[in-house]
Amino acid sequence: MKVLTKGFPVSDELWEKAKRLIPAGTQTLSKGPDQFVRGVTPKYLKSGSGCHVWDADGNIYIDYPLALGPILLGYDYKPVVDAVIRQVREGTTFTLMHPLEVEVAEILTSVIPSAEMVRFAKNGADVTSAAIKVARAATGRDHIAYSGYHGCQDWYAVTTPRDKGIPKVFKEFMHPFEYNKIATLEAAFAENPGKIACVIMEVPGTDPIIDPANGKNFLQRVKDLAHANGALFVMDEIVTGFRYSIGGAQKFYNVTPDLSCFGKGMANGFAISALVGKREFMKELDEVFFSMTYSGDTIGLAAAKATITELLSKPVLDHIWSMGEALHTEVNTFAESAGVNFRISGKPPRAGLSVKNRKGEDDLLLKSLFLQETVKRGILFGGPVFICYSHSPEDIEKTVEASCAAISVIKEAEESGEPARFLEGEPVGVVFRQRT
């Protein structure tokens, strides 16, 4: 496979300006240069088609972070882009409400098990925050039990190392628990009796553990525990929504939450998110203050309608699952046979890279080597590994070929005893996502 040779002069020049003009240099931390191997990776992408993206210098890549998840069908996907262009001509926002608000709300209630009512916003953090407000309003309680990542707003950001600018007192309300360790949630309830308004969690790639004692999966046990303690059960489906199944992880695992949050994949890259849930709780939004200029923006709504129409009429998710499965199986089998502690881990539609050294420790240097060797071969990997409807079997084959070559380099680097010598750029920094 062709090794890229064009270099990144345009990207590099833009970055020099960005450092002067834009605090942190980027709008989205996970897109920043330190999440990739600097020196061998472009910093700016300019266009996309299907599963391919072009950087600012004209190099082409097969993309796997897919804009951190929103691209579910593919870049420049015609039915969605056509719907959006039509809507742009008709108008993007008005003085009064728009019919699409009702139409898309109706569609969501028909495909998401927990959705009896719907409110829209733009980013995931908008609606996870709305869920927290609703839960607090419904229960009269302030505390939150949480697992996973939920966005940059104060109630959650205070639990992360990026807590600057947030009153420390907010932290007192937050109680982490660990995915698939029910005892950690039991402890949170035991230590805060009558105080926890809701349990909010995302579903990582790991399967929910089935409890042999009662046959219940972990999500059901969380829901039961929340309800037994008078708290709401909130599923954060920003990533899993429309990827695990059209109805999200809740439909896939057959557990219906009280409230759930959708975003990312729901409009194939156009900005929209949704809080959905049971009527009795969603009605709190009659009084809870949740109102923004662009919540009902018609572009996101038109894109969501077109995206969900595609999902309902074409084998999009079957394709995503089978392409993901082929990629994971082939690459992981090769890594195992090579004796390299590397895995694409998680579910076919939602995965990540696990790169460990021979001592079994996560190793950012070896991960950087993998990213370096694949990007040089025209494959853009990053933190998350997503598949879209436009990844073809040929794209997967090219990716497997590049990944196996990269794994062979890791093997050689480890055997040399000096893996750092193999790195041509600066290694990736710690990923800014914490999972409790």
Ligand SMILES: Cc1ncc(COP(=O)(O)O)c(C=O)c1O
């Ligand atoms: C599970 C989960 N929840 C919430 C969010 C926040 O979404 P946004 O970045 O759109 O605010 C993210 C973002 O990655 C996420 O992965």
